[in-house]
Amino acid sequence: MDDSDEDQRLPHHREPKEYVSLDKLSELGVLSWRLDADNYENDEELKKIREERGYSYMDFCEVCPEKLPNYEEKIKNFFEEHLHTDEEIRYCVAGSGYFDVRDHDDKWIRVWVKKGGMIVLPAGIYHRFTLDTDNYIKAMRLFVGDPIWTPYNRPHDHLPARKEYIENFLQEEGGGQAVDAAA
Ligand SMILES: CSCCC(=O)/C(O)=C/O
Ligand SMILES: [Fe+2]
Secondary structure, three states, X not given: OOOOOOOOOOOOOOOOOOOOOHHHHHHOOOEEEEOOHHHOOOOHHHHHXXXXXXXXXXEEEEXXXXXXXXXXXXXXXXXXXXXXXXXXEEEEEEEEEEEEEEOOOOOEEEEEEEOOEEEEEOOOOOXXXXXXXXXXXXXXXXXOOOXXXXXXXXXXXXXXXXXXXXHHHHOOOOOOOOOOOOO
């Protein structure tokens, strides 16, 4: 993303544009699928993902002024940089929106999720969400067991989920403490 303070709902491409591969995203622990959103009720692929990953809970969240109580406040909160102690799993069945995630250099990567896109943000990753200029998304929210939606606004680096995220995804292999030299 660029660093401009313009409207958060604009694409915010860098100039010239830069794209990030899904492999690069998976190195940050961000997973994604493209599914058939017109058939989510009978979709075997979705069923398999839910079974394999233990996503027992499901509901829907529609983000638009008419459907979301306290819309303005929620929109503001979604765009505050935060983390969760569990995965954030969203399947866009209508509309679209941007999930921004921090990369290895603490720069923002903007992930545009559209109808049929499903994204998993790992526990402990700093991220935020905004609608795009179409101003509407309907997302299926999935969770392992009873859902906990609590956002922990940055900084919350002392949380075990954050420490585990850093250990699993941000620490370079072979990096860290040098071995002691013998006398
Ligand atoms: C499209 S679902 C609303 C965004 C949300 O639930 C969240 O936690 C964003 O980080
Ligand atoms: Fe979140």
